[in-house]
Amino acid sequence: MAAADELAFHEFEEATNLLAQTPNETTTRSDQLGPKGHVAVAMDSGGSYGAEDEVEESDKTELLQEEKPQPGFWTFGYYQSFFDVDTSQVLDRIKGSLLPRPGHNFVRHRLRNRPDLYGPFWICATLAFVLAITGNLTLVLAQRRDPSIHYSPQFHKVTVASITIYCYAWLVPLALWGFLRWRKGVRERMGLYTFLETVCVYGYSLFVFIPTVVLWLIPVPWLQWLFGALALALSAAGLVFTLWPVVREDTRLAAGVLLSVVVLLHTLLAMGCKFYFFQPLPPEPMASPHQATSQPPATMLPPTLPRSVAA
Template sequence: MTSRRAAQAQKPLATRAETASEFEEATNLLAETPDAATTSRTDQLTPQGHVAVAVGLGAEDEVEENDKTSLLQEEKQQPGFWTFDYYQSFFDVDTSQVLDRIKGSLLPRPGHNFVRHHLRNRPDLYGPFWICATLAFVLAITGNLTLVLAQRKDPSIHYSPQFHKVTVAGITIYCYAWLVPLALWGFLRWRKGVRERMGPYTFLETVCVYGYSLFVFIPTVVLWLIPVPWLQWLFGALALALSASGLVFTLWPVVREDTRLVAAVLLSAVVLLHALLAVGCKFYFFQPLPLEHIAPPPQAISLSPNTLLASTSPRTMVT
């Protein structure tokens, strides 16, 4: 009994000693972190026997809220269109996104909208810019190579490097990739005022669709180096069908809300302009130089022996 009473008497002393050590730890922690505050309730003890300390987070919360507010203000304050930062966002794409959009332009199918499935409201100018530049240089280079190959077959063809074709190809491709989408976008915006249910794409989305639709012509132009006319026209027809069908499938969800006549005329105009671009490039860049107008060599006149002898015999003097 005496040992039990002594043990019971020692328990309060041990509890007091632990509490004193806990208060000493809390005091040291407060000395190290002045913003900290200990909990007033002694029942909030951690499993390790330490006093639960709640760090004052009021200042940190205010800092986080201020940071969020500043970020929201920065997002709202978009740079002007005359600044470089405004256009930098349209070139912020990675290789996988560009390849996915090229693949979508090469494999059009009904019900698969290029804008909704590939652009996802994030149009870029990186892909269209380099696709147009590559197509312009490939057109000029293959056009010159066609003349070189033609000269090897026919030496009468005189070849000289035609550097002006690079300028012509660049102006043609870039004007088509920007002016035609601009006219299409303006027409759809005008029709939206007539037909309220129509929701046209943005101008950059329209430019992006046209830019990626021209990618199929890059391998087609390279294949036009094959000196077989019917094969060249076959490759051109396939490329035109793929490119034009991608444009039609993309524009159809927008124009189907309009009247049938307007939708048919608009889509026909889109296909016709695309065909004019392909056919014009085929005739201009893949025409051999004309033959040089060389005077034919003088042909020997066949004369009979009697005539030849008569002409060479000395004339007789008549007296």
């Protein structure tokens, strides 16, 4: 019987006694051995149950938020999420538009399925004001070089620039999104960006023209054209690299025509801004000194006699 007692597991007996004394506490087994080779059993208080309850409550809250219905597009709350971005995200997306790389999709790597309207809105507004201001400054500088040029503030350029930029940044993406949606019905393997993703891509692609417009104030024509060509190449390349993963599943003819039209419209926008906002006014015709001093010859009237002589 002594041998049987030596083979008994005294550790389990100790654990059973501890559980009987504190039935509401949890036990955790430790691999460390006690001083007599016994297994140590740690007793925990009931504090862990509160933590588990908090985790469960947070999970329930997240589920309720996901099940909450989305507001309609006619409400302010629907558009509030598209302006919920921080400065780092906007700067990261601007950096991606300035440094396009083949195989680096702007929508997947920069937007990450979270397009915003904050960046495109302010980029278009800044570009419109910069175009109007630099266009007026160009005339001021031209008047200093040539006094025959008459300058007057042209406030209508602000309106023209705003309408042009915002229409381009909204109507062209709308037409492009509609065309890609139609082609997806024909070619089911084609991908498709959402309308807001397309607007976001076009909005950020216009950022490179803001510093370029400022550099157009340099009175060196070949430098102006060099900066304009570089900005156009970077902006158009970003659009092509972003659209290529979508249109490559289409036919070669459709993909080539679509990308060519995208680049052509971008080129027309840049050329139109260059020729309209940065062309000085022609000098006003000035009257020659001979024309200014010449007067019509005076009509000689016959001399009149005094009344007494006439009588």
